[in-house]
Amino acid sequence: MTINIRPAKAEDADAIATVHINSWRETYRGLLPDELLDGLRQDERAELWSKIIAANGHYPTNAQFVADSAGEIVGFGSCGLGRSKECVAAGYKGEISTLYVLKPFQNYGLGSAIFHRIAKHLVGTGVDAASLWVLGTNIHARKFYERHGGVAFKERTDNHRGCSTTEIAYGWSHLPK
Ligand SMILES: CC(C)(COP(=O)(O)OP(=O)(O)OC[C@H]1O[C@@H](n2cnc3c(N)ncnc32)[C@H](O)[C@@H]1OP(=O)(O)O)[C@@H](O)C(=O)NCCC(=O)NCCS
DSSP: OOOEEEEOOGGGHHHHHHHHHHHHHHHHBTTBOHHHHHTOOHHHHHHHHHHHHHGGGTOTTOEEEEEEETTEEEEEEEEEEOOOHHHHHTTOOEEEEEEEEOGGGTTSSHHHHHHHHHHHHHHHTTOOOEEEEEETTOHHHHHHHHHTTOEEEEEEEEEETTEEEEEEEEEESSOOO
């Protein structure tokens, strides 16, 4: 299986939205309310990703990378400047905003490859430290981040349609180059 990790293009927005929604449903069923997962809308997500990709020219720290298997997008990740004030105040200027690989394509090294492309991009734009938020109950992803050097440093609670969740912030003070 040859899968190429490459920067996202404007025309990838729809496929990224599909992977995003499917991966949320695969990963968060039982962790987040069914109502929220079933209510995710392809058109809304596609529009969101179109806007994010279109804004790259204004925000050089922003980037999105896709795992492309012969034209089919099977995973993606994105980054930018930190959106969480508390994480930025803790010294993590950048943020890994998403990282998703569809289940049948997990454990082939794609998540690691996307993570390293993101890290390289951030470091290349002068951002050496970054963080992300992960659901506390998403043990698999937490272990993945820990194996890649992430250190848990903060916790917050959130409310998703009446379902209280805990999220953990992981940080890298020196992203791998
Ligand atoms: C977390 C996630 C992105 C990891 O992606 P992935 O593609 O499965 O990750 P990798 O394949 O790089 O690494 C996973 C395992 O495969 C192993 N691996 C890496 N390259 C490999 C290869 N070429 N062949 C076989 N195994 C490999 C890794 O060593 C790792 O093993 P370990 O669990 O013993 O450490 C993925 O599981 C995912 O998308 N999960 C659901 C969404 C999610 O939770 N995202 C995070 C939201 S905050």
